[in-house]
Amino acid sequence: MPTPSALRGHFLTFEGMDGCGKTTQLRLLAQYLREHGRNVVETVEPGGTEIGRQIRRILLDPANTAIQPRTELLLYFASRAQNVDEVIRPALEAGSVVLCDRFTDSTLVYQGCGRGLEAGIVLDLDRIACRGLRPATTVLIDMDLETSLGRAKRRNERYGQSESRIDDESAAFHDSVRKGYLALAATEPERFVVIDGRAPLGDVARQIREALRNRV
Numbered sequence: 001m002p003t004p005s006a007l008r009g010h011f012l013t014f015e016g017m018d019g020c021g022k023t024t025q026l027r028l029l030a031q032y033l034r035e036h037g038r039n040v041v042e043t044v045e046p047g048g049t050e051i052g053r054q055i056r057r058i059l060l061d062p063a064n065t066a067i068q069p070r071t072e073l074l075l076y077f078a079s080r081a082q083n084v085d086e087v088i089r090p091a092l093e094a095g096s097v098v099l100c101d102r103f104t105d106s107t108l109v110y111q112g113c114g115r116g117l118e119a120g121i122v123l124d125l126d127r128i129a130c131r132g133l134r135p136a137t138t139v140l141i142d143m144d145l146e147t148s149l150g151r152a153k154r155r156n157e158r159y160g161q162s163e164s165r166i167d168d169e170s171a172a173f174h175d176s177v178r179k180g181y182l183a184l185a186a187t188e189p190e191r192f193v194v195i196d197g198r199a200p201l202g203d204v205a206r207q208i209r210e211a212l213r214n215r216v
């Protein structure tokens with residue numbers, strides 16, 4: 001197995017609260033990088049593979065209220081292990097830029113800070129699932145709760161279904177998620193690029209491209 005540094009591609013993840021604009025900005029960045037001649041692979045967590053999509057359905061089904069925090073945690077990492085082996089590592093070995101919509105940082109803040117599971121457990125599972133693979137760059141789209149949850153809510157109403165169970169969590173939960181993300185970014189400033197997501201779409205996209213200019 002090649003070490004992460006032997007991988008020729010660039011592994012970039014998008015993080016931030018529900019509705020902050022991750023999926024929107026990931027697509028815009030993918031399009032921009034392709035226009036500039038890069039091979040780009042887009043993937044998402046949970047999901048990204050056929051097995052991952054089946055796991056995602058369990059995780060996001062609002063009927064699954066009986067799911068235990070540890071069950072949830074293991075399912076996220078099961079999806080991730082499959083995504084790493086089937087999609088992410090092969091693409092990085094082939095020299096592609098891999099854009100992943102959420103990754104282990106999401107588990108750290110949602111399951112760790114949000115649900116009170118120990119960060120040590122999350123990191124142990126990360127070692128098993130990812131075998132040392134870590135994002136080279138993480139774009140954290142930061143904004144206040146009201147703006148991001150308002151966007152997620154409007155989007156879900158428009159498309160007639162909730163995209164996540166997490167949308168139903170309390171304001172205190174989301175607040176701990178935001179603080180958790182900012183704390184992570186502060187501990188690894190060389191990996192994180194923190195972007196203010198409140199501006200119009202095109203402006204946010206421009207900020208992201210500018211911040212990544214010397215990285216990707």
Ligand SMILES: Nc1ncnc2c1ncn2[C@@H]1O[C@H](COP(=O)(O)OP(=O)(O)OP(=O)(O)O)[C@@H](O)[C@H]1O
Pocket residue numbers: 016017018019020021022023024025151152154155163164197198199200201202204
């Ligand atoms: N800069 C922006 N200004 C206004 N609306 C935006 C902006 N960025 C995204 N949106 C809209 O906000 C909604 C949420 O965006 P998006 O789905 O990209 O967020 P997300 O971070 O992927 O959310 P989730 O975590 O729930 O998947 C969408 O309807 C999108 O069109």
Ligand SMILES: [Mg+2]
Pocket residue numbers: 022023024101
């Ligand atoms: Mg999304």
